[in-house]
Amino acid sequence: MALKGPEPQRELAARGLFFVWGPDGPMSHDTVATSEPETLRAGDNWNWDKTDADHTPAAGWTLTYYLRQGATKIEIVATGAVDHFEIRHPGTTSRAYTPGQYRLIGRISKTTGTGPTAVTERYTVYDAVVTVEPDPVEYAGSTTELELARVEARIAALDAAATAAGEVQSWTQGGRSETVAASAERAELLRQRGILRDHVRVERGGPLFVPVASEFEEPE
DSSP: OOOOOOOOHHHHHHHTOEEEEETTEEEETTOOBSSOOSEEETTSOEEEEEOOTTSOGGGTOEEEEEEEETTEEEEEEOEEOSSSEEEEEOHHHHTTSOOEEEEEEEEEEEEESOGGGOEEEEEEEEEEEEEEEOOTTTOSSOHHHHHHHHHHHHHHHHHHHHHHHTOOEEEEETTEEEEEOOOHHHHHHHHHHHHHHHHHHHHTTOOSSOOOOOOOOOOO
């Protein structure tokens, strides 16, 4: 699944409009998405609806999402609303989540019968990589470091999505090799990352310019 990139963080902050980026673009805080988001922000409410005509709350089905990152597993339980499910995850809870890449898994289930004869059906209805961005209020670093963390998380998400889809390119130069997701968005993010890293280095008391070691052969 190809991920789409949000507008620059500073522009979003200036406009104060959006809290989550979905498959069809940014959504205002007044809009409830009808599909799973691709980017989430720690400290914000996470709201979206899920409709599955074959498995409705009225028929006894329940829906739970799981955020997985290594050994970390976060459960987000949806609320049933007759013909669809509603996910309403509070910012007071999401503020504690570590920024980075997660695997978002949606699973529906239904139990029929009771006791030893009970039978549980369970199906995975969603499975994709999502990015949790840092909480801009609680983040301990500077605003520049916050922007750098967001850009690096986005690059990692693009690479993960492209790897899963088999859309990667490999290169080798000077004994160094790398496998990357080639896209115009990634190229722009790499440019931003370089600039932001320079600013962070200066903020921390480092030099504005870093000398690059080079070796030249003496002419014969």
